[in-house]
Amino acid sequence: MNLNQLINMLDLSKVDHDEIKSIGERRGFMKKAGQFSLKAALATLPIALTMMPRIAKAQGSTTIDVLNFALLLEYLERDFYKMGLDSSALIPSGDRQVFETIYQHEVAHVEFLRAALGSAQDEVPEFDFTAGGMFPNGFTDYPTFLTLSQAFEDTGVRAYKGQAGNLQPADEVLTAALQIHSVEARHASMVRRLRGQRANLEIKGWITNAESNNAPQAVYEGEDATTHAGADLNSIVSITDISAAARTEAFDEPLTKEQVVEIVNPFIVKRA
């Protein structure tokens, strides 16, 4: 965890300095009296870990909601790759490094989001990767594992993209989300190409039209859009000689939170 990065994400003007000072003193993290610098105080780890939750709360409910939504998706991915890597006969040795790399990133994303949210974080969900029996062989059949991996990564890319606008008031959080977003896209491209090679399917690193390649269709709904910020690629004369398929590949599309929830809900165990 890079503490400075975390601190820079915060809008310190929204934090009650006196409250934090008094808590810091009470818990013995800070000496009474003297100059108080919130940023300097936060740079010491115990204070940061104690204060972060209430500071995260000060960022506003929209930011918290987006971060919790992101955390849910990261938990899903992290646990999925953990189970995949722990299933001894599943991933061929030559492909393991790809999934170990992806897993490490998802672990880091979970840790980052949990630290940023502190006590504002939702509880750890429980997953059913068979999705109620829809994918019974996800951890015994490599092609099924690849299909799910592709679906989760492409969903992740679309989910972060859909939330960017909600994070616009919080510059540093927006940048952090964009930095995760492009990592998910790197993963997605890798997994798609790997799946194409292993399953002998025509799958590129980028999404052609709204083609699902036998992954859940909802993940690719609307990916064939050609109008962006009001400009339709199909009416740009200078690119009429470029294929219609390429025009859909060149732009990835967002999903709303509701669309994403519908996609991932079958994989989440409902608590009684």
Add this chain to the structure above:
Amino acid sequence: MAPNTNQPAEKDFSPLKRRAFLKYSGFGIAASAAALAGCEDGLLGPNNNPNSKPADNEIDLGSGDIGILNYAYALEQLEAGFYTMVVAADGFSGRYSEEEQEILQDLKAHEIIHREFLKTALGTNAIPSLTPNFDSIDFTSRDAVLATAKVFEDLGVAAYNGAGKLLVDANLLLVAGKIVSVEARHASAIRDVINPLSMDFAGDDVIDENGFDQALMPPEVLAAAQPYVKEKLNGSNLPIE
């Protein structure tokens, strides 16, 4: 784990970067805005393009959202020009595997689409076409071409990631988001072609300990791009936060 071919400390985009960065002054001449009668305004309203009256060999990217779009347009021009040369080079089909050829053809198409989209969105606010300087690139060398593609794609990702917070219009932020993930898909594919099935598709030369990709601000990106463009790119009027 196979050794990572890139040292984590080496985040420079090119050997020229540091030198170019030092040369990058950040102070350019902002020519007065001049409207071109009868031209389309694009999506961003009426023309206030400082380059409407070309004064010298310097390109002022402008300010505000328009400046950021011109900044993206400059980078996409660079990428599109690069892949056009790659695909047109003698011996293209003999030099690359079938998948590599398909990737490079797709990247050419995508970057041209990005370029033409941004040009359309900018309308009369668009900077002129840039003159690429690819003298340093041996287009008959597979290694050189793939290494340069990696630089350009990673740079594109870092540039859009850094520019997101600089945009005011939420619609333009969404468009930047739609493009950046495609650039990241490109970067991943090129990196995997160079070092297949390694961790390099998202290697720790670009991904940090939080699992974050790079985010670079315009001065650093322009310094890295400058060696590949004949005109002087002036980003001194771009937003900084």
